[in-house]
Each structure stands twice: as C-alpha cells, then as structure tokens.
Amino acid sequence: MKVSKKLQLLSLLLVAITFNACANPKKENSQASSENSANQQTQVKQTVKATSPLQAELNQAKAAGKAVFVVVTGTGATDLNKAMTIAKGANAIYKNATVIQMNKDLPINEPLVTEWRLSGTPVPLILVLSSKGMATGGYALADATSANIAALVPSPKMEVVYAAMENKKPAIVVFTKKSHVDKSEVLKIGKDAVTKLKNNAVLVEVDMDDSRENSFMNQLRIDKLSKASVTIVINAQGQVSGTSTTTPDASKLAAAAVAVVKGGCGSGCGPAGCAK
Numbered sequence: 012m013k014v015s016k017k018l019q020l021l022s023l024l025l026v027a028i029t030f031n032a033c034a035n036p037k038k039e040n041s042q043a044s045s046e047n048s049a050n051q052q053t054q055v056k057q058t059v060k061a062t063s064p065l066q067a068e069l070n071q072a073k074a075a076g077k078a079v080f081v082v083v084t085g086t087g088a089t090d091l092n093k094a095m096t097i098a099k100g101a102n103a104i105y106k107n108a109t110v111i112q113m114n115k116d117l118p119i120n121e122p123l124v125t126e127w128r129l130s131g132t133p134v135p136l137i138l139v140l141s142s143k144g145m146a147t148g149g150y151a152l153a154d155a156t157s158a159n160i161a162a163l164v165p166s167p168k169m170e171v172v173y174a175a176m177e178n179k180k181p182a183i184v185v186f187t188k189k190s191h192v193d194k195s196e197v198l199k200i201g202k203d204a205v206t207k208l209k210n211n212a213v214l215v216e217v218d219m220d221d222s223r224e225n226s227f228m229n230q231l232r233i234d235k236l237s238k239a240s241v242t243i244v245i246n247a248q249g250q251v252s253g254t255s256t257t258t259p260d261a262s263k264l265a266a267a268a269v270a271v272v273k274g275g276c277g278s279g280c281g282p283a284g285c286a287k
Contacts, residue, residue: 040045052107061226063119068111069144078108079140080165082187083129083149085115090152094135100157105164107142139163145177162226169227170247175213181268184215186233187240188276193258204264244268 066287074077080098084091115124124130127138127146137160138149142279148163150156165173168184175182179216187194201214217224219235231251233241244253244267253267 016244018097018286022161023248063123065111065113065120065123068109069140071141071251072111073142073144074110075140076107077142078105078142079139080108080110080139080150080160082110082112083115083132083134083136084112085134088134091135094137094152094155097152097155097157097160098137101137101160104157104161108164111131111186131270137234141165143170143174145173151235164223166227168215168221168224169230171213171215175215176245176247176249180212182215182245183254183264183268184217184231184245186217186219186228186231186243188219191238191240196258197242200259200261203243203261204259204268207261207265208268212265216268246270247270248272 069079080101082091082094082098084094091111095110095112102108102110113120113123115129115132121195129136129138133151135152136149137152137155139147139160141147141164147165150159150163172182172184183204185197185201187197191197198214198216205212205214217227218235219228219233224237228235231243238258239256242253242255242259242263242264246252246268248271250272252270252272253264255264
C-alpha cells in the first residue's frame, strides 16, 4: 500500500452544527429561559430556511437532479455581471445545471451562509452544488473560469465519495474494467476491508470505460489503459491516503482508510479546499 501526500480531493463545505446546554442545578430558571430562547432561535432559522425563495429553487434543482452554480454576492461586491457570465458559461459546458444568485448579507439567507461556511469569504464567489445538493467547491471571481467552475461538478461515482465524506466515512474506490481478470478478487478484498472497518466505510466501483468518470479518473491520475484494477483509499477527510496498483491487502486497505495525511494541499487549494 503506497501512501500519497500529493493528491487530495475537494473538501466538503458542509458541516454539522450542534448546540449543547450546560446544566446548572442552582439556576434552573435561568437554564429554562436560555433553552427556550435557543429553541426559539432555532425555530426561527428553520422557518427562514423553509420559506426562503432561494431554498425553494435549490430544492427544485435537487429534485430534478441538477447541479447548481451559485453566484454569491454581498456588500462591496463588484463585477457581478462578470461573475454571472462565468457561471452561465459553466452552465453551457455542464448543461444539466442551473445558475442562481445569492446575497450572503441578507438575513433570510443566513442559514445557507452558515451551512456553506461563507461568512468570511470574498465576494463575488461562484459556489458549486452537486445534483444531490452537496457543496463541492468554488472559486473567488479572480480565480474563476467557466471551465474550472464546471469541473467542480462531480461525476456520479465521485458524488458517492462526497456523500461518504459528508457522513464522515472513508471510501475505498476500485477502478476496474469488465476485461480485468483481477476485478472480482479486488472487489472482494475491498468488501473485506469494509467489513474490517465494521461497515463504517463505503466501497465504490468505477468502470474505467465510463466516459462520465473521466474527470474523476484524471483528478486521481488513473491510467485508463491499465491492464489491472487500481484501488484508491480516500479517508473521511477527503485525503487520498493509500494507492494500490496490484492486488491489495484488506488489512492494509482498512489501515489506510483511517490514516490521516499530514500537510496541506499546496497550490491546489481554493476557496473550497483542494482543487486538484
């Protein structure tokens, strides 16, 4: 098992936020008041999110299986027309998508700003959501092009990997073909590794002949002409933590799945994480 430190996937923007109340037996009335206030604030936020026209558009796109290019604006934003042009250009490249605009400073959009971690980001920013509604990356206007924005839309199998990361699970990705004689054995070993991880991992099979997965394979530098299956391990943080170009070992796959790769992603880092 070869550990790679050079290659990382885009980090998910989504975060789970929890609120915990501290018990104080000497201040029960104060505690009750605080809890009621917190509950009321949560209910307000949920109501805002449920009634937001923008959220309704996002829900429609998700229901239709479309990606979304979100042009994020706010106080002091300039060149908005340029940002919209780039987003529309990305839509021309990746047609199964829609373009929407969001002012991050409007109170009604606060839940989405929190969900996508946009409070401190420069604007305009073009954010990309997958067909399942997951934020998969974005670029500030200075770095954005229609091509690199469109490239942030994940392939079907890459989206499965994003979903695994969202659920804090590692992914064991097997790139293979029907013609590979080792296909069945490598997939079985991958399943064994998932079992060793007590099913707290995801096994993803990618057909090297599937043109929809070309961008995913290019990002991971998979040789599509390989005569053998290639296994890539991606930890729950979205880092490539192991690579095998021969028949892998289930125990080593499981160990790589929980390994953390130290160090940053260098020049590949963008507003949403590692772009390459």
